[in-house]
Amino acid sequence: MPEPEEASTSSTAVTFESLGLIDPLLEALEQMKFKTPTDIQVEALPHAFQGRDIIGVASTGSGKTAAFALPILQKLWEEPRGLFACVISPTRELAYQISQQFEALGSAMGVRCAVIVGGMDLMSQRVALAKKPHIVVATPGRLNDHLENTKGFSLRTLKFLVLDEADKLLDLDLGPVIDKILKVIPKERTTYLFSATMTTKVAKLQRASLSNPVRVEVSSKYSTVSTLLQYYLFIPMVKKDANLIYLANSLASNTIIIFTRTVHDAQRLSMILRTLGFPAVPLHGQLSQSARLGALAKFKSGGRKILVATDVASRGLDLPSVDIVINYDVPTSSKDYIHRVGRTARAGRSGKSITIVTQYDVELMQRVEAVIGKKMELWPTDEEEVALLRERVDEASRLAANELKDQTKAGLRKKRRRDSALVADDVDRDDDIVEAGMPLKRKKRS
Amino acid sequence: MPVRGAVMLHVLNHISKKRHRVLKNNERLAKAVSSPPEDVQDQGFTRPSVLILVPFRSFALRWVAALTSHTPPPSYQIENHARFQTEYGLPPGAVDKLSEAAPGVYPKDHVEMFKGNVDDSFRLGIKVTRKSVKLFSEFYSCDVIIASPLGLRMSIEKEKNADFLSSIEVVIADQLDAMTMQNWDHVQFAFSNLNQMPKNSHDTDFSRIKPWILDGNGDFLRQTVLFTAYETPETRALFNKSLKNVAGKIRTEHFWPPLQVPEGVEPSFIRFDCLSPKDELDKRFDHFTKHLFPSVMKSAVQSANTVVFVPSSFDFIRVQNHFRSLVGTTHTVLSEYSSNQDISRARQAFFAGNKSFLLVSERFHFFRRYKIRGIRNLIFYGPPDHPQFFSEFLSFPFLDDGVDASDVTCRVLYSKYDFFRMERIVGTNEAVAMVSAI
Structure with a gap:
């Protein structure tokens, strides 16, 4: 039964059925209201069914997760067994999201997933792994920890390995851990690398030891989607906070993510916003894992309309109905920029991004513009209104600074103990930790 | 008490069958290099699988005697037996007033309960292998734990975890009536710590753990045997609430005749x-x-x-x-x-x-x-x-x-x-x- 939408949207009229998917998956897709496959899915699935290794590059929010989940689940249906596939993700939140997607797609076939990320109880993860789940979704540090220290756990039976946000995983910070993991995974496996931005360096890709891979690209160059409107705001450094509040105020009815470079800024801005009556939640690597999941849940459910996050939240997370992404700082790498603004305008929806540029960031901004091949437009502001806001913002920022100081004093001891317990886990501590390590931690109390 | 002998035989049977299976699977795993067998889930998180709760050291002595009566000397070696006798018996030279006294001086049940060493804080690990019974074995490498509720609690609180109770499959509580006279709280504490998820891995091979134990359902496949001279509301509550075996549970009903009181006294x-x-x-x-x-x-x-x-x-x-x-x-x-x-x-x-x-x-x-x-x-x-x-x-x-x-x-x-x-x-x-x- 051809649906009217289908006929109008694409000329080739590819359906999930015509791609050769099995009934339980089609059923699940229908329940999830996925009617037509996205470009990357159309491109990748046939290759996947041939059993080839895939490097998949597609812009943000284009359905990459399903593109690798579907072929894995289909193969799993043919030969069901424990520890069938392993998906590695750079951040913990993304790992949870991927596992949810697997569970939703595999609901009709009773697929079992285990999420193995840092910050959670080791013992219960050991138990979860011993139950031999079909799919393991993990962050590299914790997975490696289990491979080394959990007796009786191995990935010998693994058939599929997926590196999501592969360029990040193959990067310098996480590369060595990935190498270690790859050493204990059987060579006869299918490997998928997926990301919105892909490294071209052959050396890095060799790490993943692909065999005769096919490269599937649906967007020509690193690009942002066309439904995304990108703006910038050029202001002096000192007026940054006031302008941000002005933006939050004038866009108050929208769902907003504000990205900052450091944990400190994320925490501080969320405090300022809250003092001024905006419903904001912070999300960064120095929160406990439960607090991180809690913040994300609040934001997803619409309880809080503003999420102030570091780059932990920049990749992969599918947060529906984000209207606007504000970059409080210009990201140092243009790839990060693409991932950040990719949190909005997902799956064909529209969205806006506003980047705050100060006198120090001009060069960075030009580099970003060069990479995405677009000139951004100036976001119009009302100077007078900003000036009016300034006094209140300064007051709130003083309060926030004091509160932060108090918190660190109170939390210093506790935090230190927690940190030492997590040393083995450091690799997992996500994107922002290198940039964002708060100097306060190293300060000695006299 | 011949019951102890029978129960111990059951315990020994349980342990040696389990051990036999583990050893056989070890062998299979060692032989199969390329495709290791999958059906080797034959153990718990930790090795101890039998817990015997007794009120006093003298009862531990009796249970061990019941055990060793099934493991006669030529085919079995009892390790640390001399040390066990000195620690769980009376100190040398001490005279047991109760068992030495002429019959009738003390009531019979009192003598039975209190003769021998009445220390109530102890725990003992026993490792059973094909040729030997090792007393005073380390907790994580033993098969049977004999302990008093107090001794068990002290050890749990010292280690800050009850991991050694995580995979208990048979519990025998002897003289529950005496335990109600000691501290019932300790008994409840011990039972509440049975079959819980362990806090540390203790070098366990996770691919060998039985599926129901992984699922946290150890409680439902644990056999519990309670012995008591009489029932109290506490022991009945323990029976009702802590015994969850899927195979069901039974208890013996006792019919009590009226008590003889001195003639003429009208309570x-x-x-x-x-x-x-x-x-x-x-x-x-x-x-x-x-x-x-x-x-x-x-x-x-x-x-x-x-x-x-x-x-x-x-x-x-x-x-x-x-x-x-x-x-x-x-x-x-x-x-x-x-x-x-x-x-x-x-x-x-x-x-x-x-x-x-x-x-x-x-x-x-x-x-x-x-x-x-x-x-x-x-x-x-x-x-x-x-x-x-x-x-x-x-x-x-x-x-x-x-x-x-x-x-x-x-x-x-x-x-x-x-x-x-x-x-x-x-x-x-x-x-x-x-x-x-x-």
């Missing part, structure tokens, strides 16, 4: 009404202070040479405080905390009539079993758990010369929640009628 049972077990303590105290005790005080004969027997230690303190606050009566106490000097002084004063009331706790009588002379009147604040204590106290007045049965009075306060205790004193049939009567 009067005084029932007080109470609707909820929560109010029971207060209602009992109220009834005692407002009705029973004032009526005793009216009579000059009944308010002297009177023993007040209090079963529960909590009630004991409350009643004692009440006596302290009374003006014009003299009293003395015998509790499980009294020193030998206090005891002899109290007995002396009571016998001589210097103190008109004597408060005795059930635990005191359980642990010490003194004969108390000079009793003419008995008040049971509640019926005792041990039926023999009731008849013993009723016979104490006749230790003195020239006492006639008509001189002795006895009152027993009870409520419907005392059914188990009443049953053992007046007999099952009578007790049903007494608690259900309006």
Whole structure:
């Protein structure tokens, strides 16, 4: 039964059925209201069914997760067994999201997933792994920890390995851990690398030891989607906070993510916003894992309309109905920029991004513009209104600074103990930790 | 007790079958290099699979004797047996007054319970292999743990985890009645820590763990055997709540005949009404202070040479405080905390009539079993758990010369929640009628 939408949207009229998917998956897709496959899915699935290794590059929010989940689940249906596939993700939140997607797609076939990320109880993860789940979704540090220290756990039976946000995983910070993991995974496996931005360096890709891979690209160059409107705001450094509040105020009815470079800024801005009556939640690597999941849940459910996050939240997370992404700082790498603004305008929806540029960031901004091949437009502001806001913002920022100081004093001891317990886990501590390590931690109390 | 031998045979059978399977699977795994077999889930998180709870060291000695009776010397070697005998038996040179005494000096059940080493804080790991039984084995490499509830609790609290109880498959609790006289809290603590998720991995091979243990369902496949001389509400609650075996559970019903009391003595049972077990303590105290005790005080004969027997230690303190606050009566106490000097002084004063009331706790009588002379009147604040204590106290007045049965009075306060205790004193049939009567 051809649906009217289908006929109008694409000329080739590819359906999930015509791609050769099995009934339980089609059923699940229908329940999830996925009617037509996205470009990357159309491109990748046939290759996947041939059993080839895939490097998949597609812009943000284009359905990459399903593109690798579907072929894995289909193969799993043919030969069901424990520890069938392993998906590695750079951040913990993304790992949870991927596992949810697997569970939703595999609901009709009773697929079992285990999420193995840092910050959670080791013992219960050991138990979860011993139950031999079909799919393991993990962050590299914790997975490696289990491979080394959990007796009786191995990935010998693994058939599929997926590196999501592969360029990040193959990067310098996480590369060595990935190498270690790859050493204990059987060579006869299918490997998928997926990301919105892909490294071209052959050396890095060799790490993943692909065999005769096919490269599937649906967007020509690193690009942002066309439904995304990108703006910038050029202001002096000192007026940054006031302008941000002005933006939050004038866009108050929208769902907003504000990205900052450091944990400190994320925490501080969320405090300022809250003092001024905006419903904001912070999300960064120095929160406990439960607090991180809690913040994300609040934001997803619409309880809080503003999420102030570091780059932990920049990749992969599918947060529906984000209207606007504000970059409080210009990201140092243009790839990060693409991932950040990719949190909005997902799956064909529209969205806006506003980047705050100060006198120090001009060069960075030009580099970003060069990479995405677009000139951004100036976001119009009302100077007078900003000036009016300034006094209140300064007051709130003083309060926030004091509160932060108090918190660190109170939390210093506790935090230190927690940190030492997590040393083995450091690799997992996500994107922002290198940039964002708060100097306060190293300060000695006299 | 031949039951111990039978139970131990069952335990040995369980352990050796399990061990045999593990060893066989080890072999299979070692042989198969390319495609290791999948059906090797044959262990728990930790090795100990049998827990035997006993109140005193002397009982540990008896259980181990039952075990070694099945592992005779030529084919089995018992390691550390000499050390076990010195630590769990009596120290050399010590004379066991109870077992040396002529029969009849001490009641038989008392001798049986307290002969030998009565230390109540210990734990022992036993490792059983094909050719040897190793006593004092390390907890994580042993098969059987024999411990007192207190010893187990101390070890759990010291290690801050109960991982060694995570994979227990058979629990045997011997002499639960004695444990209610010790500290029931420890027993509940031990049971609440059985089959919990461990906190550390203890070098466990996770691919070998039985699936139901991974799922946290160890409770439902654990066999629990409870032995007790009589039931109390606590032991019945343990049976009802902590025993969850999917195969079901059974308990033996005991029919109690009425107790023999000295001829001529007519105990009067005084029932007080109470609707909820929560109010029971207060209602009992109220009834005692407002009705029973004032009526005793009216009579000059009944308010002297009177023993007040209090079963529960909590009630004991409350009643004692009440006596302290009374003006014009003299009293003395015998509790499980009294020193030998206090005891002899109290007995002396009571016998001589210097103190008109004597408060005795059930635990005191359980642990010490003194004969108390000079009793003419008995008040049971509640019926005792041990039926023999009731008849013993009723016979104490006749230790003195020239006492006639008509001189002795006895009152027993009870409520419907005392059914188990009443049953053992007046007999099952009578007790049903007494608690259900309006």
